[in-house]
Each structure stands twice: as structure tokens, then as C-alpha cells.
Amino acid sequence: MTTVTDESLQTLRDALGPLKDREQVAARLLEASAKHSFDPDTELDWDAGIEDGKWFWPPELVSLYDTPLWRKMSEEQRMDLARHEAASLASLGIWFEIILMQLLVRHIYDKSVTSKHVRYALTEIADECRHSMMFARMIDWGGGPAYPVPRRYHNLARVLKTISTTPGSFAATLLGEEILDWMQRLTFPDERVQSLVRGVTRIHVVEEARHVRYAREELRRQMVTAPPWERRLTRLNCGEAARVFSVCFVNPQVYENVGLDRHEAVAQVKASGHRAEVMQTGAKRLTDFFDDIGVLNGVGRRLWKSSGLLA
Known part of the structure; x- marks a missing residue:
């Protein structure tokens, strides 16, 4: 079996160009983290009241918009x-970040604890801990309930994160x-939105x-160096994760909680051309990247199309 080293990676390329040195990437990210990290508990004014006439999310990004x-x-x-x-989206974000933290811990378990790559992974885990607490606090501040994903998908995620290989883990991370990052980039500069929500999204976008x-x-590296069976499994797992993500994106209980018929609302969201465009636009930068590095080959593309995130 041939061992792929960081030195040999300098000669390897994918469709996007030469692979970058893992330690150099981590060093730059650690430097950026030292300069631009936030403590939401002190950075945000949690004592501020809800502002009359302001949205909690841009209306164009609300699932029923223009139906x-x-x-x-x-x-x-x-x-x-x-x-x-x-x-609901904050609850989904917490769920994903808890999964991500577990995947990152698995990724670094067998790696050198003194490497910058591992040190950055631990830095990211610390970021995600703060993000999860920040999202939970925002839910509480807004007076809304938490919206857990359906139990079957909660348990399916147990399987996916248990059998996921390294490339599958990073594909699921992205x-x-x-997609949420794309929405938050539209949210934090939007003056129609609650100031605290804008602050939460600003912190999240930066980090x-x-x-x-x-x-x-790391996914680029893995898709070049992983054996064929692992790349095939990554395409399958990532496609299934996309399907679950699209189903869980907004918990349908939100419609009942504002006095709407749940089934009618879900049907109109599914039929909405605007909503399809929002989701596909939000995913486009990611799907273009996945296409470039081979994640959308074969069954992966079919699963992504069935999720509604790929046109």
C-alpha cells in the first residue's frame, strides 16, 4: 500500500489546481481565528428587547414567501x-453542529496532537460550541420553541455519522x-431584521x-487520495444527507404554531418556484464545488436532484 505524504501531495492536483499543504492551511486559519473570534455572551446585547416591526428572518427567505x-x-x-x-433554522443548526463536532473529533483521533491541523480542528470545535449555545440563546430570546428534527432523521444521523468516512464527514460538514451561511450573509446586513438576530448571523458568518x-x-485532499470505494461511499452518503437536510430544513410544526394548516402549507412550499430558486441558489456555490471535485458523480447527482437542492 502506498502512503500519501504531505510532500507527495505537492505534486497532486484536482480540477481546482494543486492541493495545498495541510499545515500551511491550518496555520493561516489559526492566525485568522486569533484575530477574528467572538464571545457571543459578551459581544451581543441579550438584554435588548424585541424591536417592534422588525423581522426575525428576511421575508424573502421565509418558506411560504410569494405563495x-x-x-x-x-x-x-x-x-x-x-x-x-x-x-427552526437555529435548532437545525445546533443539530448539525453537534454532529460536526463529533465528526471532527473522529477525524483528529489518530493524528498528531501537536500538529496545526489538529489544533485548528480543536479551535473549530470550540467555535461550534459557542455557536450552538448562541443559537439556543437566540431561540429563547425570541420566545420561540426549539424545533428538533423528526425522530427518524435524528436516528438516521446516528448511522450516517457512525459509518461516515473522512471525505463523507467533510462533505456533510459543508x-x-x-446553505445556511448563504442565507445568513443576506440576513446580517438587512436592516429590516432584529438587531440581535443580525448580530448572531454576523458572528456566525465570520467564523x-x-x-x-x-x-x-480537506475534502479536496480526501477525494484525491481516498480509494475508489470510499469516494463512492462519500457520494452516496452526501447525497442522502442532502435529501435529509432538505426535508428537515424547516420543521412543519412552525405552520401550525402560527395558525396555518400544516399540510396545505407544506404542499405550497413544495410547489413554490420561489422557494426552489432560493434553495438551489443557496446551494449553488457548494454544488459547483462538489461537481468540480467529483462528489456529484453517478448516484450522488441523482440524490442531490431528488433533494431539490440541485436543478
Whole structure:
């Protein structure tokens, strides 16, 4: 069996160009973390009250936006739905980040504890701990309930994160980070949105940019060096994760909690051209990257198309 070293990786390429040195990438990310990390407990004004007339999420990103049901809703009901969807997305984010932390710990378990690569992974885990607590606190601040994913998907994630190989772990990481990141980049500068929610999304966007870089560089490395069976498994696991992600993105209980018929609301979201465009646009940067490095080959592409995240 041939061992692939960091030195030999300098001669390896993928469709995006030469692979970058793992330790150099980690060193730059550690430097950025030292300069641009936040403590949400002190950075944000948790004592601030809810601002009248402001949204918890940009209306264009609310699942029912521009549907017949949306047009029948009062402005107050629309804003309440946005509040509940923000709580649902924060709950989803916590679920994904808890999974991500477990995958990162597995990734570094057999690696040198003195390497910068491992040190950055531990830095990212610390970031994700703060993010999860921040999201939970935002849910509580907004007066919304937490929205756990359905039990069957909660348990399916146990299987996926148990059998996931290293490339599968980083592919799932990017799935959980990049679509929400795209939405949050639209949220934090939006003056229609609650100031505290904008602050939460700003912190998350700044720190997640490093996490995305780390995951992308490592996934590129893995898709070049992993054996064929592992690359095939990555395509399968990532495609299934995309399907679960799209189903769980907004908990349908939010519709009942604002006085809507759950089944009618879900049907209109599924039929919404605007919603399909939002989700596919949010995923496009990620799906383009996955396409470039071979994650969407074969069954992976079919599963992503079935998820609605790929046109």
C-alpha cells in the first residue's frame, strides 16, 4: 500500500489546481481565528428587547414567501412565521453542529496532537460550541420553541455519522454550513431584521468562513487520495444527507404554531418556484464545488436532484 505524504501531495492536483499543504492551511486559519473570534455572551446585547416591526428572518427567505397562502396572511402572521422559522433554522443548526463536532473529533483521533491541523480542528470545535449555545440563546430570546428534527432523521444521523468516512464527514460538514451561511450573509446586513438576530448571523458568518475553508481543503485532499470505494461511499452518503437536510430544513410544526394548516402549507412550499430558486441558489456555490471535485458523480447527482437542492 502506498502512503500519501504531505510532500507527495505537492505534486497532486484536482480540477481546482494543486492541493495545498495541510499545515500551511491550518496555520493561516489559526492566525485568522486569533484575530477574528467572538464571545457571543459578551459581544451581543441579550438584554435588548424585541424591536417592534422588525423581522426575525428576511421575508424573502421565509418558506411560504410569494405563495398563495402567503398572500392571504396578515403582516403580523407573516412576521410570526419568520420568528418561528428562525427558531427552526437555529435548532437545525445546533443539530448539525453537534454532529460536526463529533465528526471532527473522529477525524483528529489518530493524528498528531501537536500538529496545526489538529489544533485548528480543536479551535473549530470550540467555535461550534459557542455557536450552538448562541443559537439556543437566540431561540429563547425570541420566545420561540426549539424545533428538533423528526425522530427518524435524528436516528438516521446516528448511522450516517457512525459509518461516515473522512471525505463523507467533510462533505456533510459543508452541506450543513454553506446553505445556511448563504442565507445568513443576506440576513446580517438587512436592516429590516432584529438587531440581535443580525448580530448572531454576523458572528456566525465570520467564523464559519474559516470552517468552510478547512473543510473544503480537506475534502479536496480526501477525494484525491481516498480509494475508489470510499469516494463512492462519500457520494452516496452526501447525497442522502442532502435529501435529509432538505426535508428537515424547516420543521412543519412552525405552520401550525402560527395558525396555518400544516399540510396545505407544506404542499405550497413544495410547489413554490420561489422557494426552489432560493434553495438551489443557496446551494449553488457548494454544488459547483462538489461537481468540480467529483462528489456529484453517478448516484450522488441523482440524490442531490431528488433533494431539490440541485436543478
